Amino acid sequence: FQTAAYGMSPFIHFAPDLLRPYPVVTTFHDLRFPYLFPKAGALRSWIVRRLARASAAAIVTNDEDYAALAAHQIEATIIPIGSNIDPTGSQARPRGDSEFVIGFFGLINTSKGLDLLLESVRSLIDQGVPVKLWMIGAVAGSSDSTNLDYAKKIDAIIDRLALRPHLLQTKFLDDAGVAMYLRAADVVALPFRDGASLRRGSLMAALNCGTAIVTTAPAQPIAALDNAVLFCEPTAESLTAALHTLYADPERRIRLREAAKRAAHQFDWGQIAERTIAVFERARESQPTKESMR
Incomplete structure (x- = not known):
């Protein structure tokens, strides 16, 4: 999730409520805000925190965002991003030796x-x-x-x-x-x-x-x-x-x-995948089954 994505629609923040009883895990690329509704003020941060709180689990990519959610008593797991830029097999670009x-x-x-x-x-x-x-x-x-x-x-x-x-x-x-x-x-x-x-x-x-x-x-x-x-x-x-x-x-x-x-x-993307799957499994196990809700 990123605030500039999903057409910057506020409705994505209510996805966990709309999809219950299915657990929703949200990965926050960051908690920053685009240049959107600048007069909305505190509402922008509130609605992002609301998504984190309503999710069955929240994943953040860095320590700063983890601390920001923890300050509002919202639990999260830190799993950093990897890179799509794979240097394997690539050749260094020719360049001047004196530069x-x-x-x-x-x-x-x-x-x-x-x-x-x-x-x-x-x-x-x-x-x-x-x-x-x-x-x-x-x-x-x-x-x-x-x-x-x-x-x-x-x-x-x-x-x-x-x-x-x-x-x-x-x-x-x-x-x-x-x-x-x-x-x-x-x-x-x-x-x-x-x-x-x-x-x-x-x-x-x-x-x-x-x-x-x-x-x-x-x-x-x-x-x-x-x-x-x-x-x-x-x-x-x-x-x-x-x-x-x-x-x-x-x-x-x-x-x-x-x-x-x-x-x-x-x-490494392999480690990132394993840690993400573990969060999914915990979120699934923590949600009530349809039978238990009857």
Whole structure:
């Protein structure tokens, strides 16, 4: 479940009630809200919590959402998402040996911090670093009308900072194409404004491809990312310092790549499936049978 899905209809939140006595298990990709009915205020969070409470079981993908539901006495199970980007068999994209390639992957929206990365790239270039920025599959997201405005802002920043000669923008790519670019980048930079989270598909893809990752520190510690990424603060200055550190230390980039590969094993789809089935079984066993309801 995601709030921007199902045509953003409020009626999906009442599915557990409509389908009783059959148990409904809801997996929440996240608990965030699209740009929908901005004047609805607290009603938006209430209706999402109502779906979680009415479900026979709730699954969340990250610690932040687990804590948010627990604060309202709603039980949930944490099962992280995996990545659809499979690096197996993919070849790294050819690139210049003298370039320091920074990859950015994902939809363009304000929360991704792409404007911070552009400022950092300009700073690195001014310091003499031979940067090439790959914007991999970077197109504006469609679930929020403000994304198009942000994409226009990004274009303006690129021109203001004279970054066109240092930029490669791929538009949409299939999974194999994404893996090809991610594997070839020296570093993947994901400066989320709200901090790294296991709900971020772009982060999971970068881990799965075994890349050296620079991302912003999470709101609360994520054990799965310990020593697997290099954290920075959500500022251009902090991001620049982290990227320059990895530019100057190829051995550290290698260590981060190996750590990312190890971390990715925790998000194997086979394990995710087994844990999800276990939740389904518990939900089924906890529901009254038709015979017991007679």
